[in-house]
Amino acid sequence: MSRVRYGMLIDLRRCTGCNACAVACKAENAVPLGRWRGWVKVVEKGVYPHASRSFLPAICNNCENPICVRNCPTQATYAREDGIVMVDPHRCIGCKYCIASCPYDVRYLSPFKKIVQKCLWCNHRVDAGLLPACVQTCPTGAMTFGDVNNPISEISRLLASNPVQVLKPEKDTRPHVFYIAADMVAMRTMGTPWEGKE
């Protein structure tokens, strides 16, 4: 039996874009105003009557080959045995190089603690046998969390029986957030750059 390796699968055929996951995350982790550990990107394409709206819940991919861990100069960011990429709040010096290196823009500097924070897949809940807050909250059951190394876990069965995608596989980060039915335009990086608004 190999080690536990957590992963997350988001079935976008079920996602209604209700943002409950983002709200649950904010409440669970006391995420500061203007920062997000997870959010739902919304993209529309086409012209009526041939138009559709796609959602893409974005959170830390807790990569198997994380650039942030490689680049952190103090090993404040490290990967747990089970794959969750952590930030040691006492060791982080706030150099922000991990934020600059992350291809998914899922890290931020806490304006209060002045250290880097990110989605930890609610490791405090997972260690207590609970699901991450976003997965627990999702009203349509679009999010599945579990051990991808266990062949009979729900996530393993869904991964094996569906066409799945990850974000930016070309970066060789080996992300562990998988998507079913993600739209091409939603997965692409786009939109207006940050404009200095808090």
Next chain:
Amino acid sequence: MEEGVQVFYNVFHEPPLGVPIAIYFYMTGLSAGSFILSTMAYGFGMIKYKPIGKIGVVLAILLLVMAPLSLIIDLGQPLRFWHLLLYLQPTSPITWGSFLLTIYPLNCLIYGSFMFAGNARMTRLFGLIGIPLALSVHGYTGFIMALGKARALWNTALMPTYFLVSAMVSGIALMIIIVIIQGLVFSKEHKVNRDLAFNLGRMLSMTILLDLFLVFSDVILLLTADTDAREAAYMLLTGSFSTYFVLIEIIMGALFPVALLMAPFTNKRLVPVAIAAFLAMVGVMAMRYVLVIGGQALPLS
């Protein structure tokens, strides 16, 4: 963006690295450039560069004392800076830098003190030891950019070389200005060492040309590599950073100085050479700004 596609909602976090980081890169570059020029006389025995040997090492030390300060004030937790020396991550270029930024100024101090004491042999020894250190202390900053893999503008193998060449541009330009000021203000007969200034001017023009070649290669590859890279190239050429890149870095900071330094009617006059040196220094600062700030301007999510 293609017809009919609209982003309704998305999150962008604040660009993490700010102007202090660009200034830090600029100062380490100036320091490395000054140091290498200083060793031309005291390390390699090129007598004509002797007048800039001492001032070169003094500048190298001063700049390298100031440079890490701008790094530390940019930290979220400045008082935890010692974590850098205690908790190491061998794969992180910042860890390499923590040691280089400690060893290099020490070597500069030893080299400088032997120079001022007149011990030619030891000066030469520590000058030669210092050259790889000076190259590393600036080259590693190129790796900080290059290994910041998320950003299309940074993630290129050219980056460390590009940083080193631009460091030499700014270092030589600084030395030209120093030689002129030293001659006009501090020398007894108030005369500028014109041969040295013009010689450095020739060296500056060659280095700027090499720098331009690297920029050219970089932009050509960005235009053809992938979607993010092409976006980055258009941002530099026609987008929000074109003023800094095309106008200040390329035209004002490289092409115009090269013209001044190469044209037969200006390259033997002090004022055009001084202007060229000043503009080259401004151009290198613009390059650091464009890379650090512009590199983070494109959205990733």
